[in-house]
Amino acid sequence: MGTKGALLGRLSRMLYAAIVIVVGIELLLGGIKLIAVGGSWYYAIAGAATFVAGLCLWFGDWRGAGVYAAMLLGTFVWALWEAGTDPWALSARLTAPIVLGLPLLVTALCSTRRRRYAGVAALSVMAALVGVVWWSQRSMSEAAPISGPIVESAVGEHTADWLHYGNTQSGNRHSPLTQITPDNVAKLQVAWSTYLFQPLNGLKTVKFEATPLKIGDSLYTCTGLNDIFALDASTGAIRWHFDAELNYKGIPNGTCRGLAYYRVPSATGVCSARLYTATVDAHILAVDAATGVPCHDFGDNGRVDLQKGMGPSVPGYYYVTSAPTVVRGRLVVGGFVADGQETGEPSGVIRAFDAVTGKLSWAWDMGNSGVHTEPAEGQTYTRGTPNSWAPMAADETLGLVFVPTGNAGPDYFGAHRSKEMETYSTSLVAIDAETGEPRWHFQAVHHDVWDYDVSAQPNLIDIPSPKGVVPAVVQPTKNGEVFVLDRRTGAPVFPVTERPAPQGPVEGDWLSPTQPHSAIPDLIGARLTERAMWGATPIDQLWCRIKFREARYEGPFTPLTLRPTIVQPGFSGGIEWGSSTFDPATNYLVLNANFVVNRNRLMSREETDRRGLFPSKDPPQIEWGHVPQAGTPYGAETVPFLSPTGAPCTQPPYSALTAIDLTTGRRVWSRPLGLARSIGVYGFASHLPLTIGTPTFGGAITTASGLIFIAATLDHAIRAFDIRTGRMLWQADLPADGLATPMTYEAPNGRQYLVVGVGDAAAGLKAEGSALGGRSAGGTLVAFALPPVGN
Numbered sequence: 001m002g003t004k005g006a007l008l009g010r011l012s013r014m015l016y017a018a019i020v021i022v023v024g025i026e027l028l029l030g031g032i033k034l035i036a037v038g039g040s041w042y043y044a045i046a047g048a049a050t051f052v053a054g055l056c057l058w059f060g061d062w063r064g065a066g067v068y069a070a071m072l073l074g075t076f077v078w079a080l081w082e083a084g085t086d087p088w089a090l091s092a093r094l095t096a097p098i099v100l101g102l103p104l105l106v107t108a109l110c111s112t113r114r115r116r117y118a119g120v121a122a123l124s125v126m127a128a129l130v131g132v133v134w135w136s137q138r139s140m141s142e143a144a145p146i147s148g149p150i151v152e153s154a155v156g157e158h159t160a161d162w163l164h165y166g167n168t169q170s171g172n173r174h175s176p177l178t179q180i181t182p183d184n185v186a187k188l189q190v191a192w193s194t195y196l197f198q199p200l201n202g203l204k205t206v207k208f209e210a211t212p213l214k215i216g217d218s219l220y221t222c223t224g225l226n227d228i229f230a231l232d233a234s235t236g237a238i239r240w241h242f243d244a245e246l247n248y249k250g251i252p253n254g255t256c257r258g259l260a261y262y263r264v265p266s267a268t269g270v271c272s273a274r275l276y277t278a279t280v281d282a283h284i285l286a287v288d289a290a291t292g293v294p295c296h297d298f299g300d301n302g303r304v305d306l307q308k309g310m311g312p313s314v315p316g317y318y319y320v321t322s323a324p325t326v327v328r329g330r331l332v333v334g335g336f337v338a339d340g341q342e343t344g345e346p347s348g349v350i351r352a353f354d355a356v357t358g359k360l361s362w363a364w365d366m367g368n369s370g371v372h373t374e375p376a377e378g379q380t381y382t383r384g385t386p387n388s389w390a391p392m393a394a395d396e397t398l399g400l401v402f403v404p405t406g407n408a409g410p411d412y413f414g415a416h417r418s419k420e421m422e423t424y425s426t427s428l429v430a431i432d433a434e435t436g437e438p439r440w441h442f443q444a445v446h447h448d449v450w451d452y453d454v455s456a457q458p459n460l461i462d463i464p465s466p467k468g469v470v471p472a473v474v475q476p477t478k479n480g481e482v483f484v485l486d487r488r489t490g491a492p493v494f495p496v497t498e499r500p501a502p503q504g505p506v507e508g509d510w511l512s513p514t515q516p517h518s519a520i521p522d523l524i525g526a527r528l529t530e531r532a533m534w535g536a537t538p539i540d541q542l543w544c545r546i547k548f549r550e551a552r553y554e555g556p557f558t559p560l561t562l563r564p565t566i567v568q569p570g571f572s573g574g575i576e577w578g579s580s581t582f583d584p585a586t587n588y589l590v591l592n593a594n595f596v597v598n599r600n601r602l603m604s605r606e607e608t609d610r611r612g613l614f615p616s617k618d619p620p621q622i623e624w625g626h627v628p629q630a631g632t633p634y635g636a637e638t639v640p641f642l643s644p645t646g647a648p649c650t651q652p653p654y655s656a657l658t659a660i661d662l663t664t665g666r667r668v669w670s671r672p673l674g675l676a677r678s679i680g681v682y683g684f685a686s687h688l689p690l691t692i693g694t695p696t697f698g699g700a701i702t703t704a705s706g707l708i709f710i711a712a713t714l715d716h717a718i719r720a721f722d723i724r725t726g727r728m729l730w731q732a733d734l735p736a737d738g739l740a741t742p743m744t745y746e747a748p749n750g751r752q753y754l755v756v757g758v759g760d761a762a763a764g765l766k767a768e769g770s771a772l773g774g775r776s777a778g779g780t781l782v783a784f785a786l787p788p789v790g791n
Helices: 003-036 044-060 063-083 088-107 112-142 419-426 538-550 604-608
Strands: 190-197 214-216 218-222 227-232 238-242 262-263 273-278 283-288 303-305 324-328 330-333 348-355 360-364 393-395 402-404 427-430 437-443 458-463 468-476 482-486 496-500 514-518 564-569 578-584 587-594 599-604 633-640 655-663 665-672 701-704 707-712 717-722 728-733 743-746 752-760 777-784
Touching: 003 044, 003 088, 003 538, 044 063, 063 088, 088 538, 214 458, 227 728, 262 324, 324 393, 324 402, 348 752, 393 458, 419 427, 419 437, 458 578, 468 578, 468 587, 482 514, 578 701, 587 701, 604 633, 701 743
Parallel strands: none
Antiparallel strands: 190 777, 214 218, 218 227, 227 238, 262 273, 273 283, 283 303, 324 330, 330 348, 348 360, 393 402, 402 427, 427 437, 458 468, 468 482, 496 514, 564 599, 578 587, 587 655, 599 633, 655 665, 701 707, 707 717, 717 728, 743 752, 752 777
């Protein structure tokens, strides 16, 4: 037994030493490469020390423990010098070296005095490292106050219902309800939970991103395939279900973010109150709000075909994901157009239809200025124009609908774009609700070749100023800017300056010499440096540092070329379709922004063809992250900047919830949003209850009692915050990710409910080829409320 034990001990030591040696070689070789591209010398030095320590251990020389302890001490000093006390920055630098060194303690502490000295040294260094990481992590979960006096102002148009996607036509996501307060919000509990079924019909993904409407005693929502459900607002019981009966041919995924509601003036009976959904097979459907039966006087038996006038189109190239916007008796819709496929894709035309008859009221086709009718026989709306897939907002008094636009396809090359496309792409356009004629527009990005579609719903607010109340529109953007404009004229309320932008476009294209920047601080996260590179381990981080150094990065608006480009933020960064919420009591604008970074590049046509990237046909088979851009000289590779383990190459946080005082334009507070527990490397959840700031989809709402509610994160949770301080007051787990904007209302039973849509796992990654693949899928509405009086 003694001989066998000694042999096993020797083999274990040699195996461990071999691991240390391999790690040392990887760090040394990678470190030499990093030095060659102008990066840090640390990794080569640490790699050499780790290699020597491993070599010593291989031959049974326990001075290797001392070498390793010295390396750890040097790493500790270097990490603090380079990263300060940021917990996640330290974890990437320190955690793996600590774990790798742990076996030294087991052996070195249990042997001779000399070995114990080495072990104690290593243990002391490791304990210090763990203490620093633990201490610094605590501060990350708190909001960082920046500035902000409270200025009171009048509350605008609100009721106890929730009548539009953003609660009001203004899209402000604010409720006047005060039953749930900062003092009692911690008592919220699940009041009811209702599963909304939906067949998958062979689709890979059916998203549940809907924000319900509440009218009277009913709650209304849609599933990802546009089925409509009516529920009892007090109990969540399903009252009726409307089957949208979609044509699934070509639909890449199912998404319905909300419904529209309209009460026909002076009408009674069936369809005097109507619900509308704009569908992922490109129709508008109208149903009676009381029964769910189709409104047969609307279009063709309750259905308007949005493909009319669009010309030939590959199924799935054009569809609608956002709720129609109701203004002056009209339904205004845009549509999503497939990204990156080819020039001349379906038109981005904006259309208005009579809310009763479904007849076309007007069309804004930017390629046919002044013409607001359907195309003549044999003609189509102008193909390839910028589209508007985001939610819109409307002002009944001014008679304006505010339309956020995307860029003209195929996104990452723009030499082919027309004057009209250049004028209106990636903009906010105020369109006359009666005629379809643009009154003004504001461009957020000039000659957009980064896929910075304006994806957030505009927020119409009234801002107090020394000269009186200013009717304003707030437009958050994907590139992290927040523009505040006079909604009558488009003139900036907070100054907008044109700043020089990086140049050096790819051959055949051009770039705008300047880009607009708001006086309100941007929300894209810290500017990147090699030090900001991250990863699950030092080897991960080393890889990311090398790739960062090899890529082109000159800050925001660095152009794409054949050389990889770091794009900050990437196409999922900044403010997405979750939009913003405005609290009129404090004049605080609250929004959640993503700090996700991409590493993109253009590909020659030869490489694009060689990789088999061609425009998707019937049905679309779009390769994620790689697009052909047919009709241009280049394809494009557009992927998040991740390490080989799947860890982000930029350090946390990846999102933040921020409050901006719109009397001063300053940030009041900002805090990372979301825990690391549901994300990790190689697709496995880490289960770490540490604040990381996950990417967010969906937005926040505010209430007159001073609360913010938001789900949106990737950690299966919904939270409440104090609007004045940013302090988290309540958190509850959800059965899945709540990637929809919540809403709140008062039910006929007198209770205030908070409701959020939660995606069903069967409709996501497990939908195809799994045990859940045969199930119906839809989503779940989860309602929270205070305990009933007397409980």
